[in-house]
Amino acid sequence: MVRLDGAPNFRDLGGLPTVDGRRTRPGRLYRSDSLHRLTDEDLRLVRTLGISTLIDLQAPEEAARVGRGPLQAEPIGYHNVSVNRSLEQPPATTLAERYLAYLLSDSAGFAAALALMAEAQRYPVVFHCFFGKDRTGVLAALVLDLVGVERAAIAEDYVASGPGMALILERLRADPVYAETIERTPPFLLDTPAQAIGEFLELVDEEFGGTRPWALRSGLADDQLAALTDLFL
Numbered sequence: 001m002v003r004l005d006g007a008p009n010f011r012d013l014g015g016l017p018t019v020d021g022r023r024t025r026p027g028r029l030y031r032s033d034s035l036h037r038l039t040d041e042d043l044r045l046v047r048t049l050g051i052s053t054l055i056d057l058q059a060p061e062e063a064a065r066v067g068r069g070p071l072q073a074e075p076i077g078y079h080n081v082s083v084n085r086s087l088e089q090p091p092a093t094t095l096a097e098r099y100l101a102y103l104l105s106d107s108a109g110f111a112a113a114l115a116l117m118a119e120a121q122r123y124p125v126v127f128h129c130f131f132g133k134d135r136t137g138v139l140a141a142l143v144l145d146l147v148g149v150e151r152a153a154i155a156e157d158y159v160a161s162g163p164g165m166a167l168i169l170e171r172l173r174a175d176p177v178y179a180e181t182i183e184r185t186p187p188f189l190l191d192t193p194a195q196a197i198g199e200f201l202e203l204v205d206e207e208f209g210g211t212r213p214w215a216l217r218s219g220l221a222d223d224q225l226a227a228l229t230d231l232f233l
Helices: 040-048 060-066 069-073 095-117 135-146 151-159 161-173 179-184 194-208 211-217 222-232
Strands: 029-032 053-056 077-080 125-128
Touching: 029 135, 040 069, 053 095, 095 125, 095 135, 095 194, 095 211, 095 222, 125 135, 135 151, 135 194, 135 211, 135 222, 151 161, 151 194, 161 179, 194 211, 211 222
Parallel strands: 029 125, 053 077, 053 125
Antiparallel strands: none
């Protein structure tokens, strides 16, 4: 975890083990919740990470509503790659089904984010949505599985959003703009159980034959997938 008061779900995806005995590089790829509330101290810390590219997974209207906060003035390449069309799908009864619906409704958005990650000049990269759990969790699971990270480690990374989510929800429940929405949200949608991301990847296996076939079907090329491995392991 990178301890940021304004973004409690910010962390480095480095150090995760792969099935062939390697590890993901630290200081290359970060995931986070929304970054619009960074404090001055947070900003000083983020600057030390040397972030080159920010991938915002929120819908354009979401991104416009919260704004970019202090990062607006920073020399960081900003890409709003929306992956927020899942509501077009039937209501999900599990998190895994919800996450699969993201791919079924907007594979192109996730593929576009991965294409950015396949370009060496983009690094270090941070990607985020609002909570940093769902859309961000799906993109994290996709990139980690594509480069061969052990699925148990992918699940552990997903679970690591739990403490940050608790703090985010505590703040939102005290905010009159968000409180009612949070209270109406089914509790399972706000949880971070380890099995959720594992079941999601199993559904990807069943639906597409795995993350690699999904990626190729969604427009990514073999050389881009190879670049992800070279850049991140």
